[in-house]
Amino acid sequence: MTRSSAASPASRPVKISCRNLWKIYGTPPDRAMRPGQGPAAAEFARQLRAAGRVPALVDASFDVHEGEIFVIMGLSGSGKSTLIRCLTRLIDAEFGEVRLDGEDLLAATPKQLIDIRRHKMGMVFQNFGLMPHLSVLENVAYPLKLQGEAKPAREARARQMISLVGLDGREQALPSQLSGGQQQRVGIARSLAVEPDLWFLDEPFSALDPMIRRQMQDEFLDLQRRLHKTIVFITHDIAEACRLADRIAILRDGRIIQIGTPADLLLRPADDYVAEFTADISPASVIRVGDIARPGQEVAGARTVAGDLPVEALLTDIATGTTDFAVQPAGKYGGGGLTAARVLRILGRHGRQDDETAAG
């Protein structure tokens, strides 16, 4: 399900990974048990539920690569927060493995964990988590204070971060004097102050109204283009997931049912549940030209377009009679040949489970 082009995040080293991760609320299970995988894991989860326990995370496995935006998407209660808490070890998984830069995170001592969280991880939460009695400057500088950074150095760094998120001039304001979007920018600046390798964002824009939310998503993408962080982003909003993600993991009842690019989820949904989720998404805006180009099928005289263009950008050309496109690789998107007929067929078929790369 991952891309293979050289510029793809999937070709970069793995930053954080988990394997066969389980979190079970209620009476702890016997750790000597072997929960199994695939159907055996599903059966084990069923037995746990029958016994009144909550398997909030069921055999979850994935890798997040350096520089990737990996979105975990699922409805309320699907296990998103549990997963992020297990990855940061705010809670301990009963079974499975979490590795950060190849190191076993579950073997870290409490002191090492504090160090890892302070120096390697940044976190942004839905409710902003700002300290109401501290100014913007003090809030942003706070994690550096915890690191023992001297006041002039931490304030200088905090000012840089405040500027990065576009809040110059508001350094002395209290959080209550800012709008929701501005407060979240402070949360973002604060989490970036420690220069985290790994950035966790747990529904950061959910409390914002739709217009501000969209603006914040754009700003977030713009920041990421400059910072190239490794990001685990949680949302229950598929439109947000499709806008932001390199790859999306769909979580249902604690189980990951599909991991793929936004185009993968639209073109090749793993099941009806995923297809239903993506049903309201406009495929023309999510699918990029390079997602559906046929490698090695360049056509002479075709109109040249970049692989990272959304397919909707071709529709005017198609309406005015262009029939063939030569797609140039762009970033993580590949190149090849593409016909107007193929574009229209794929847009028309969106939501079905046909493998479009095999279709004509």
Ligand SMILES: Nc1ncnc2c1ncn2[C@@H]1O[C@H](COP(=O)(O)OP(=O)(O)OP(=O)(O)O)[C@@H](O)[C@H]1O
């Ligand atoms: N401390 C706990 N004790 C028992 N059950 C819990 C606990 N925390 C979460 N759960 C249960 O685990 C499951 C997953 O919860 P979790 O909070 O991870 O979901 P979520 O996808 O983050 O939901 P939301 O979007 O509403 O925050 C739910 O069934 C929830 O009721």
